[in-house]
Amino acid sequence: MITPKNATTRRNVLKTLAGGAAGAATLPLWARYAQAQTSEPIKIGFQVHRTGIGAAYGRWYDRTTMAAVNLINEQGGINGRPVEIVAEDDGTDPKRGAEVVEKFANQHGCDIGFGTLFSHVVIGSSPRAGELKLPYFVVSEGHHVASGMLNRYTLQPGITDVKSQVQAMAPFVAENLGKKVTMIFPDFAFGHDHRDFFTRAIEAQGGEVLAHIAVPPAETSFTKYFPKIPQDTEVLYHVMVGPAVLTFVKELGEFFGPSRPEIFGFIDSLEAVDISSPGLEYLEGTYFWEGNPRHAQEDQSEHDKFYRAAVGVDERGASISDPSDVSTYAHMFGCWETLHVIKAGMEAAGYQSHADRAKLIEAVEAMTEMPLSQAHPQGAKLFNGKTHQVFGHQYISKVTDGKLVKVHTTSIEDTLYPDEVDYTTQSF
Amino acid sequence: MLPTDIYISAGAATVLLTLVLLVFLPERTSEKLFSNFGFWRAKPLPLRHFISCLSAVVLGWIVWTGLTGTRDPLANPLPLTVWTVWWVFLVFIQGFIGNHWQYTNPWTGPIAMLSKLTGLKPLLRYPSQLSYWPGIFLFLGFATVLMVDPAPADPSRLARYVGIYWYLTLLGVVLFGPAWLVKAEAITIMMRAYQQMAILGRTHSRLSVGLSGWQILRKPAPKPTLAVFMLVLLGCGSFDGLNETFWWFGQLGLNPLEFPGRSAVVAQNLIGLIAANVVLLLAFISCLVLGLRISGETETVIIAFCRYAPTLLPIALAYHLAHYLPSFLVEAQYVLKYIYNTLGLGDFYVTTGFFSRPSTVKAIWLIQAGAVVAGHVIAILLAHVLALRAHGTTRQAIIVQIPLAIFMVCYTVFGLWLLASPRGL
Numbered sequence: 067m068i069t070p071k072n073a074t075t076r077r078n079v080l081k082t083l084a085g086g087a088a089g090a091a092t093l094p095l096w097a098r099y100a101q102a103q104t105s106e107p108i109k110i111g112f113q114v115h116r117t118g119i120g121a122a123y124g125r126w127y128d129r130t131t132m133a134a135v136n137l138i139n140e141q142g143g144i145n146g147r148p149v150e151i152v153a154e155d156d157g158t159d160p161k162r163g164a165e166v167v168e169k170f171a172n173q174h175g176c177d178i179g180f181g182t183l184f185s186h187v188v189i190g191s192s193p194r195a196g197e198l199k200l201p202y203f204v205v206s207e208g209h210h211v212a213s214g215m216l217n218r219y220t221l222q223p224g225i226t227d228v229k230s231q232v233q234a235m236a237p238f239v240a241e242n243l244g245k246k247v248t249m250i251f252p253d254f255a256f257g258h259d260h261r262d263f264f265t266r267a268i269e270a271q272g273g274e275v276l277a278h279i280a281v282p283p284a285e286t287s288f289t290k291y292f293p294k295i296p297q298d299t300e301v302l303y304h305v306m307v308g309p310a311v312l313t314f315v316k317e318l319g320e321f322f323g324p325s326r327p328e329i330f331g332f333i334d335s336l337e338a339v340d341i342s343s344p345g346l347e348y349l350e351g352t353y354f355w356e357g358n359p360r361h362a363q364e365d366q367s368e369h370d371k372f373y374r375a376a377v378g379v380d381e382r383g384a385s386i387s388d389p390s391d392v393s394t395y396a397h398m399f400g401c402w403e404t405l406h407v408i409k410a411g412m413e414a415a416g417y418q419s420h421a422d423r424a425k426l427i428e429a430v431e432a433m434t435e436m437p438l439s440q441a442h443p444q445g446a447k448l449f450n451g452k453t454h455q456v457f458g459h460q461y462i463s464k465v466t467d468g469k470l471v472k473v474h475t476t477s478i479e480d481t482l483y484p485d486e487v488d489y490t491t492q493s494f
Numbered sequence: 495m496l497p498t499d500i501y502i503s504a505g506a507a508t509v510l511l512t513l514v515l516l517v518f519l520p521e522r523t524s525e526k527l528f529s530n531f532g533f534w535r536a537k538p539l540p541l542r543h544f545i546s547c548l549s550a551v552v553l554g555w556i557v558w559t560g561l562t563g564t565r566d567p568l569a570n571p572l573p574l575t576v577w578t579v580w581w582v583f584l585v586f587i588q589g590f591i592g593n594h595w596q597y598t599n600p601w602t603g604p605i606a607m608l609s610k611l612t613g614l615k616p617l618l619r620y621p622s623q624l625s626y627w628p629g630i631f632l633f634l635g636f637a638t639v640l641m642v643d644p645a646p647a648d649p650s651r652l653a654r655y656v657g658i659y660w661y662l663t664l665l666g667v668v669l670f671g672p673a674w675l676v677k678a679e680a681i682t683i684m685m686r687a688y689q690q691m692a693i694l695g696r697t698h699s700r701l702s703v704g705l706s707g708w709q710i711l712r713k714p715a716p717k718p719t720l721a722v723f724m725l726v727l728l729g730c731g732s733f734d735g736l737n738e739t740f741w742w743f744g745q746l747g748l749n750p751l752e753f754p755g756r757s758a759v760v761a762q763n764l765i766g767l768i769a770a771n772v773v774l775l776l777a778f779i780s781c782l783v784l785g786l787r788i789s790g791e792t793e794t795v796i797i798a799f800c801r802y803a804p805t806l807l808p809i810a811l812a813y814h815l816a817h818y819l820p821s822f823l824v825e826a827q828y829v830l831k832y833i834y835n836t837l838g839l840g841d842f843y844v845t846t847g848f849f850s851r852p853s854t855v856k857a858i859w860l861i862q863a864g865a866v867v868a869g870h871v872i873a874i875l876l877a878h879v880l881a882l883r884a885h886g887t888t889r890q891a892i893i894v895q896i897p898l899a900i901f902m903v904c905y906t907v908f909g910l911w912l913l914a915s916p917r918g919l
Contacts, residue, residue: 116567117647119753122846153566157645159755169565186754254749283751284740286916308751309916344852378843390847 107150108143108412110135110405111170111179111200113191118158120184122338123394127181127205128153130398133377134405144412149405152176160190167191171198177420178408181205181401185255192220199494201423203408205400207231207357209259212455214487218494221430221454224404225357225397226447229263230481234460235330235355236267238474243328243353244300245273250291251305253280260305260332286310292321304331311335312345319348329353333360333396333463333470340384340392342468349465353473356461357396358444361470373402373443382469399444406441407433407449424494431490448478452488457481498914501859502907505867509906512871513899516878521888524879528708532700542596546603553600553660560653567647568828576652578825581640582818589688589811590706592695599682600660601675605667616671620678626719628678630726634767636680637730641737642764644757683723691807707876710804718796721803725778728810729771732908735817736770737763738917750916778806781897789893791885801884802898805877809902812869813909816862823848823858859913866909870902877902 112131115124135149143149152174156163163182170176178201182188185208192210195202196217204211204222209229211222239247247268251257257280265275276296281288287310295302306314318329329352341349341360360383362370380386383395407430415422415429431451438446445459457478463470516524539545552575560572567573588595596602608614639646639655646652666674675682689695690709695702697712716724736742743750746762756763782798785791824846831842848854877898881891 114566118755119751125844125846153564153569155565155567155645155648157755157757158753159644159757161757162645162755174565186752252751254752256752283749284744284916286740338850340850343850385843385845385847387843388845388847390851391845392847392850 105147107148108145108417109150109152109174109176110408111166111174111176112151112153113156113163113166113170113179113182113187114153115158115183115187116153116155118156120158120187123183123397124158126338126394126398127183127401129393130377130401131181131405134402137376138405138409144409145417149409156182156187156191158184158187160186163187163191164194167194167200167202168198171195171200175420176200177417177423178203178426180404180408183397185210188220189215192216195219199423201427203404205397205404207397207400212450212453212486214453214489216454218427218454218489218492221427223407223430223433223449223454223456224402225400225456226458226460226481227455228259229483230455230457231332231355231357231460232260232263233267233483234476234480235462236264236271236273237480238462238476239301239303239330240268240271240273242474243330245271246296246298246300247273247275247303248277248279248295248299248301248327249275249303250279250281250295251303252283252307254283256307257281257283257305260303264303281306283308286313288314288317289321292318295327299327301328301330302326304329304335306335311339312343315348316345331355333357337394337396338392340382340390341465341470350468352465354463354465354470356463356470356472358399359461359463359470359472360393360395361463363472367438367443369438369440369443372440373399377402403436403442403444403447407436410441427494445475446478448482450485452490453485454489498859498910501863502910502914505863505910506903506907508867509870509874509903512874513903516874517888517892521882524875525711525882527875528705528711528879530695530697530702530704530708532697532702534701535699536701537699538696539597543603543606545597546599546601547607548603549598550600550604550660553656557653557657557660560649560656563649565649567649568825569832570649571832572649572656573647573652574825574829574832576656577647578822578829582814582822583826585684585688586811586815586818588685589691589807589814590693592692593685593689595682595685595689599675599685601663601667601679601682604664605672608668614668616667616673617669620670620673624677625717626677626683626723629680629683630719630723632678633680633684633723633726633730634771637734637767638764641730641734641767642756642760644755644760683720684727687720687724687727687804687807688811690804691811705872707808707872710807710876711879713804715797715800716804718800721800722775724803724806724810725775726771728806728813729774730767731810731813731817732774732912733767733770735813735912737766739912739915740917741915742766777901778803778898781901784897785894788896789885789890791890791894793884798894801880802877805873805880808869808872808876809866809905809909810869812865815865816909816913819862819865820849820858862913863910866913867906870906870909874899874902 114128115121131151135151138144139148154166154169156166167179170179179195180203182191182204183206185206188204188206188208189210192202196219200219202220204220205225207225207228209227210216211220212227249261249264251260261278268275276299277294279291279294281291331354333354333356362381378386379393380389383393385391411426411430415425417426433449436442436447436449447456447458449456459478460476460481461472462474464473556572556575560570563570663679666678690713691706692709693703693706695709740750746759779795779799782795782802786798827844831844834840834842877895881895882888885891885894
């Protein structure tokens, strides 16, 4: 069956909801019992990377999730029902990811699945969620949702995707840092995404990539790659990840010394690493993309302040219990915002039981603007119901005296690209 | 970022120096190093069976919570108890401090109770030709769960493994008597082997203390199959570390930064686990054969194999400490968090910040490297004492020992390299 687009609009749902509330007082006894039955908690299956390569992210995704759920419950839950998190470890393993999704649907009776970060786990789990008709809200920033490779049951409403992030950097880089760019990236899908998306975007800005330097992912020393950087490079774009990042920075410093090109990187390289760690001094004066500014800025919003306090993070993005425990601040807001989208979606759909899962998806698909608020502390967002992907502001920070100081905020328009899929044409 | 190559060479040099020193030290010195001091005339603790029954009750309860409690492996008491408290901590304590397994073993108490209540006698004789082989295979099975199984920390999966193993062991003892526990039950064999490494032990009616390894020198050489078990202990321990290195991922043709998860490498890790043990066995036997050849000794390799196998225990134990120390520092906090939450003491904050502070990173690495080097030095000293006892002169003992000593120096480098090399997990 093909569901007509926006069959359930937010307005429609709200109307039905208001009617229902007005009629509740006159309900017969059996219906009131039915009402009582639904005061059972709403069960959210949290697919968390507790073990495996995603464990460091998993710890902070867990903290943010619990903080958001505590807040939602303090505020009365969803549709008057408390929210319960059912956490299952997927071992950062796609096969186990699919099993976890299955457990959510068949064993734990979860209303939805939520929280997956690593792309390969999302790609491994999403088909099963589709088969089981379990709404699956991922927080992965991968382009796989908007690219059309997943299904109607998979949505990414709380974090922007890598394609939009990368392309939004190009205008700032071209205008402020230089038009001749050399890219250095790990030689696998993550690095290739950056290579492809940024190369196109900088060309659209009249710039060019002079050289693409792909580094094998298991490399532990980088000295031999640096001579490949062309002499006339104005900007060096780097996205190295893994245990050798500190070595990368150190060797970069040894190679260039004080006469370096402008350096621009993605904070993914140094997520959860203190930027003022010994060995990272060379990054002073360089630029970073940040999904959410780790260090509290001068123009910090009250919502960011509230969010930091709720999650237990200080003005440097580190834990208030241990300042050397730096959070994954650029990404973890996605859990907070996704849970608030789920709440808004369930309320708009008048969600009562598993039978309303399709209604929930339609309600989220109907969403568009999400203003900066307590529910969206990272910034305003624009949701695209067709591609199931949210778009939002991106931040560029400059390392200044060991602090990440925000120097540019992209517009949401900078992050948009033509739709590659329309999930709303797929049947439930 | 630490100058690990310097530490690796320093470690290897220390072990090598020990070896050279042995050439010049008087014969009795190394033997004296391992003398023990009886310091307390104490009877064994009473209530042995009671504590064991308590241990069984706790085991039953955590298996139950594994099946019914939270699915989060870092919040459920079963994986926390099995993998953090027992496997990392209690196994180390057994090998370093003293034999707690005679109390904490969850079978001896229930069996004693069972036989008292029912007058039960073993129904069958344990077939002597089986020797320790069931124990070896069961330990390999345990190592397979630890290193190959896709989700060893999943509470319900682990609950089934633990519950079934406990029950089958009980059945084994009912059928074959205590011999089953001593020769076929892998955990007890491991605990009894490691117990010989403890600084505390019993001599007659006294509690005694001595340099780690002193108890090995007071025991007769193990049976050949028990000696094989000791090598398997080290072989499995070494692979549990190797399987996380970038080198291993390279052999498998996988990108460690995009690791597809344990379920994608089940067959490879199983093959690796078996191969690691076979290679270790062959290397060890080759060194012994070579030592006997160049010294012109006529004793059989089996006798030498049984004599020197226990000298690998300190290496295995040291590697156990070094390998698990970082994960233990994190997971032990989850144990504390569980205790805090259960006792209503508020929340306990789990931090990994110490992995980002250079001072603590250095301290952790030095403890790891120190443990590995100390383990190898003790291994070489033990092998030297045993060689001296077996062969008439220091000269002869040293010649026999040369290949084995080179093997141990290489193993030091390998162990330190394992700790220092980049990991994908």
